[in-house]
Amino acid sequence: MQRFPCPFCGLRDETEFHYGGEAGNDRPEPAAEVSDQGWAEYLHIETNPKGRSREIWVHMTCGEFFLLERDTVTHEVFASESLRRAAP
Amino acid sequence: MAKDYSTLRLLREGLRGHTGWQPAWRDAEPKGDYDALVIGGGGHGLATAYYLAKNHGLKRIALVEKGWLGGGNTGRNTTAIRSNYFYPESVALYDFALKLYEGLSRDLNYNIMFSQRGLAVVAHSEAEMEMAARIVNAMQINGTDAELLSREQVLEKAPLLNQSDRARYPIYGGIWQGRAGTARHDAVAWGYARGASTLGVDIIQNCEVTGFLVEQGRCVGVETSRGTIRAGVTGMAVAGHSGVLAGLAGFRLPIRSFALQAMVSEPVKPCLDTVLLYMGTGTYLSQSDKGELVIGGGLDRVLSYGQRGNPPLQEQVISGMLEMFPSFGQLKLLRQWAGIVDVVPDSSPIIGPSPLPGLFINGGWGTGGFKAIPAGGWLLAHLMATGEHHEISRPFDLSRFTTGRLIDEAAGSAIAH
Ligand SMILES: Cc1cc2nc3c(=O)[nH]c(=O)nc-3n(C[C@H](O)[C@H](O)[C@H](O)COP(=O)(O)OP(=O)(O)OC[C@H]3O[C@@H](n4cnc5c(N)ncnc54)[C@H](O)[C@@H]3O)c2cc1C
Ligand SMILES: [Zn+2]
Numbered sequence: 001m002q003r004f005p006c007p008f009c010g011l012r013d014e015t016e017f018h019y020g021g022e023a024g025n026d027r028p029e030p031a032a033e034v035s036d037q038g039w040a041e042y043l044h045i046e047t048n049p050k051g052r053s054r055e056i057w058v059h060m061t062c063g064e065f066f067l068l069e070r071d072t073v074t075h076e077v078f079a080s081e082s083l084r085r086a087a088p
Numbered sequence: 089m090a091k092d093y094s095t096l097r098l099l100r101e102g103l104r105g106h107t108g109w110q111p112a113w114r115d116a117e118p119k120g121d122y123d124a125l126v127i128g129g130g131g132h133g134l135a136t137a138y139y140l141a142k143n144h145g146l147k148r149i150a151l152v153e154k155g156w157l158g159g160g161n162t163g164r165n166t167t168a169i170r171s172n173y174f175y176p177e178s179v180a181l182y183d184f185a186l187k188l189y190e191g192l193s194r195d196l197n198y199n200i201m202f203s204q205r206g207l208a209v210v211a212h213s214e215a216e217m218e219m220a221a222r223i224v225n226a227m228q229i230n231g232t233d234a235e236l237l238s239r240e241q242v243l244e245k246a247p248l249l250n251q252s253d254r255a256r257y258p259i260y261g262g263i264w265q266g267r268a269g270t271a272r273h274d275a276v277a278w279g280y281a282r283g284a285s286t287l288g289v290d291i292i293q294n295c296e297v298t299g300f301l302v303e304q305g306r307c308v309g310v311e312t313s314r315g316t317i318r319a320g321v322t323g324m325a326v327a328g329h330s331g332v333l334a335g336l337a338g339f340r341l342p343i344r345s346f347a348l349q350a351m352v353s354e355p356v357k358p359c360l361d362t363v364l365l366y367m368g369t370g371t372y373l374s375q376s377d378k379g380e381l382v383i384g385g386g387l388d389r390v391l392s393y394g395q396r397g398n399p400p401l402q403e404q405v406i407s408g409m410l411e412m413f414p415s416f417g418q419l420k421l422l423r424q425w426a427g428i429v430d431v432v433p434d435s436s437p438i439i440g441p442s443p444l445p446g447l448f449i450n451g452g453w454g455t456g457g458f459k460a461i462p463a464g465g466w467l468l469a470h471l472m473a474t475g476e477h478h479e480i481s482r483p484f485d486l487s488r489f490t491t492g493r494l495i496d497e498a499a500g501s502a503i504a505h
Binding site: 050 | 331345491
């Protein structure tokens with residue numbers, strides 16, 4: 001069992017986490033001007049890197065969304081960073 | 089030129105101490121220039137090379153494989169062959185493959201040990217029986233064989249199943265496809281390799297594609313670890329590495345790579361003579377000719393290129409097996425392994441031209457492409473030789489992600505492998 005670092009809870013079992021997608025795949029705007037190709041890129045197309053990867057994950061037990069940087073071959077984790085902004 | 093295998097030859101070689109056998113295929117050196125080049129020495133690549141020569145009469149064909157033949161998913165899979173899909177496009181594709189499998193040992197003069205022992209998918213509630221009936225109806229309408237089984241019929245086929253009323257996943261009945269079965273995975277790779285080599289294909293192992301040659305916007309060959317190879321047309325069938333090759337060619341694909349694992353038990357006497365899948369656990373089993381139980385299940389949850397598989401999924405698959413066959417709890421596991429599979433959002437393959445002209449793709453088979461090898465090879469060969477889709481491959485074109493015309497088998501039949 002691998003353990004991933006939730007920025008809020010610390011190290012937890014991999015089964016508590018859910019993969020959200022590749023980091024930086026932002027929703028294209030304005031929606032009315034996005035081409036079919038643009039939507040396909042956003043919805044389906046992946047870089048799927050072999051090696052170092054920046055991904056969005058959610059820790060399902062506490063609901064924290066975060067950026068996880070890891071290696072897709074060795075599964076080594078380099079960094080995890082919360083995506084929350086500080087409260088105003 | 090390989091001599092035909094036959095009973096007579098076996099007898100002769102037996103009397104001569106088996107000294108006259110030749111290697112089944114030539115381990116070729118790369119030449120600089122070919123009419124057609126296939127990347128990937130798994131089943132799909134090897135079948136493509138074979139049909140390019142056999143169906144289209146091409147003479148100067150090469151296949152490059154970065155490791156050894158069949159060392160990818162083709163040699164790592166649990167060998168279930170079936171066509172119990174929901175959509176007409178899918179049944180057309182997988183049933184075409186099944187039909188080719190039915191004649192393949194003869195066509196290749198190589199025993200691929202195709203055993204049509206049937207496959208049962210077991211349902212555990214009234215609601216799941218309705219789902220089962222819906223799939224059986226769809227399969228029959230699409231022209232392939234399917235039957236709805238009662239509880240008694242399921243137990244007749246697999247008497248060791250958990251019959252307890254207190255089972256977490258009680259047996260209500262199931263889906264039966266009698267023409268489904270298993271084949272020997274290595275034999276499929278080796279049989280196609282021998283067939284292709286006999287027809288003059290250069291099979292080049294230990295040759296990794298590291299880049300694409302592009303001239304005037306068109307793919308005209310590849311850079312490899314063993315030098316440059318030019319080609320009139322190029323096709324790729326690299327499964328879990330589709331995204332990596334696409335990256336080298338300058339485009340991206342709707343594919344995520346995951347580890348899919350499987351395991352075998354120690355060999356035991358015959359006790360399971362069909363392929364068996366539980367809707368509830370997602371675990372499926374068959375028994376190999378050697379007597380090992382071959383056990384598989386779902387994908388690992390973490391995207392990966394690490395060819396091994398993580399413990400949580402292994403635990404899930406095994407607990408699924410124990411629910412299905414409590415008596416198998418006595419068995420020892422012999423081996424566990426994983427392959428990197430190419431998962432597409434709609435769980436259907438991608439077959440067609442790539443965004444780089446001159447390069448064609450066969451990929452995205454995910455957890456279930458062994459059963460499709462003859463068709464995948466046939467269709468990629470057709471595309472490479474004619475530049476046009478075969479009627480069966482057209483719906484699986486990459487353009488479906490832009491048009492939105494997905495073939496969502498994950499939703500349609502909800503069955504993997
Ligand atoms: C554990 C497991 C169980 C499965 N069970 C089933 C099942 O029961 N039924 C079923 O139908 N399917 C099953 N599958 C899926 C099936 O194995 C695959 O879909 C199928 O084998 C894919 O064949 P392929 O030829 O496309 O890929 P592969 O056999 O993986 O071949 C691709 C080849 O490309 C080579 N390659 C990669 N990159 C390069 C490069 N840069 N240069 C040169 N060569 C390269 C690789 O080394 C590899 O040999 C299973 C898969 C796994 C892992
Ligand atoms: Zn948390």
